[in-house]
Amino acid sequence: MEREQILKDINAIFIDILDNEDIVLTNETTAADVDGWDSLTHIQLVVAFENHFGIRFTTMEIQGWENVGAIVACISSKC
Amino acid sequence: MSTILKVILDKIKAKNPKHYEKLVAHLEGYGTDYENLANSFFNKYNEYLERNQKSIDFGVDCYLHMIEDMLEERFKFIREGKYSNSSFDDVEKRIYGNPEIMTYHMHGLVLAQFLWFDQYERILFFIENINKYAKGGKKYLEIGGGHGLYMNEAVNLLTNIEKFDLVDISQSSLDLAQGIINTNQVNYFLKNIFDFRESETYDFITMGEVLEHVEEPLNLLNKINQLLNKDGVCYITTPINAPMIDHIYLFHNETEIRDMLNQAGFEIIEERIVISEKITEKQAAKFKVPVMYAAFIKKQ
Numbered sequence: 469m470e471r472e473q474i475l476k477d478i479n480a481i482f483i484d485i486l487d488n489e490d491i492v493l494t495n496e497t498t499a500a501d502v503d504g505w506d507s508l509t510h511i512q513l514v515v516a517f518e519n520h521f522g523i524r525f526t527t528m529e530i531q532g533w534e535n536v537g538a539i540v541a542c543i544s545s546k547c
Numbered sequence: 548m549s550t551i552l553k554v555i556l557d558k559i560k561a562k563n564p565k566h567y568e569k570l571v572a573h574l575e576g577y578g579t580d581y582e583n584l585a586n587s588f589f590n591k592y593n594e595y596l597e598r599n600q601k602s603i604d605f606g607v608d609c610y611l612h613m614i615e616d617m618l619e620e621r622f623k624f625i626r627e628g629k630y631s632n633s634s635f636d637d638v639e640k641r642i643y644g645n646p647e648i649m650t651y652h653m654h655g656l657v658l659a660q661f662l663w664f665d666q667y668e669r670i671l672f673f674i675e676n677i678n679k680y681a682k683g684g685k686k687y688l689e690i691g692g693g694h695g696l697y698m699n700e701a702v703n704l705l706t707n708i709e710k711f712d713l714v715d716i717s718q719s720s721l722d723l724a725q726g727i728i729n730t731n732q733v734n735y736f737l738k739n740i741f742d743f744r745e746s747e748t749y750d751f752i753t754m755g756e757v758l759e760h761v762e763e764p765l766n767l768l769n770k771i772n773q774l775l776n777k778d779g780v781c782y783i784t785t786p787i788n789a790p791m792i793d794h795i796y797l798f799h800n801e802t803e804i805r806d807m808l809n810q811a812g813f814e815i816i817e818e819r820i821v822i823s824e825k826i827t828e829k830q831a832a833k834f835k836v837p838v839m840y841a842a843f844i845k846k847q
Contacts, residue, residue: 518626
């Protein structure tokens with residue numbers, strides 16, 4: 469799957485979970501840049517990614533993500 | 548001078564800065580009363596550790612291990628919508644019967660009693676009201692004493708009580724509670740509550756965070772009803788949406804708890820409900836965030 473499309477899809481998931489239409493993600497976006505993206509909502513986001521893309525992440529993978537680009541790369545490697 | 552609470556928080560900061568930031572943000576605004584109570588209990592805990600040739604670093608490591616487990620359980624819970632355990636036998640074999648897991652889990656819970664603001668609210672609700680409801684009573688029972696915090700406070704606050712009994716299914720829990728409370732005023736029983744005391748009754752019963760550990764909590768409430776005197780009062784707490792390695796029964800909301808209490812023949816006198824994150828009720832429901840439910844109840 470194209471990384472650009474993955475970024476679009478996870479942007480839509482962020483908007484839905486965090487209930488914020490203004491979210492615009494880039495590969496460089498980190499949790500500090502997005503209101504409401506904290507340890508609590510992170511779990512919801514991760515599980516929503518898993519369900520949307522039909523994949524499953526390991527704890528190691530989840531803990532290794534430093535920004536949105538890392539999430540996109542991880543999803544891309546599984547789809 | 549550095550207090551034991553500060554020492555604990557500093558050690559967490561060094562090992563898990565993100566978690567430290569969250570704890571500190573959640574505890575903001577809790578003042579001297581909170582610090583005094585936390586330091587008093589943590590000092591007792593630290594003395595217990597030192598008597599057992601351990602330091603507070605051991606407690607902090609156990610706590611951090613426990614929250615790693617919680618994260619794993621939370622992922623499973625959000626993925627599947629249910630707790631990972633469904634059978635008491637499995638939990639007994641895997642957790643209660645495993646001293647290594649029980650040790651770090653129980654020590655982790657000791658620190659959680661004051662590091663988590665919802666847990667502090669739980670003990671605060673107990674302390675603020677226990678004298679009112681246990682007044683005139685002679686016999687006190689705690690079921691699932693765990694870390695000993697509630698029995699410790701009961702012994703300190705209830706001068707009228709002549710007999711304090713504590714029953715727990717786990718030897719590790721009993722050892723920890725006994726070691727921290729460190730008094731000969733309490734009788735300890737290693738027993739499954741369903742095999743405990745067929746004839747004796749109590750004036751006050753405390754059962755904190757136990758209902759979620761059984762397959763059929765209604766049966767447990769019925770047992771409490773048998774153990775409670777006609778005019779007795781029980782302090783009961785249980786969490787909603789709170790996955791842990793040893794939780795079995797999932798309460799989805801407070802209505803389910805209230806309904807079950809009523810079904811077991813209890814009337815709620817007063818209750819306190821605290822969301823474990825600083826978010827709205829709507830967000831808590833959306834994200835299935837753990838919620839602490841506590842109530843003083845009496846027979847209908």
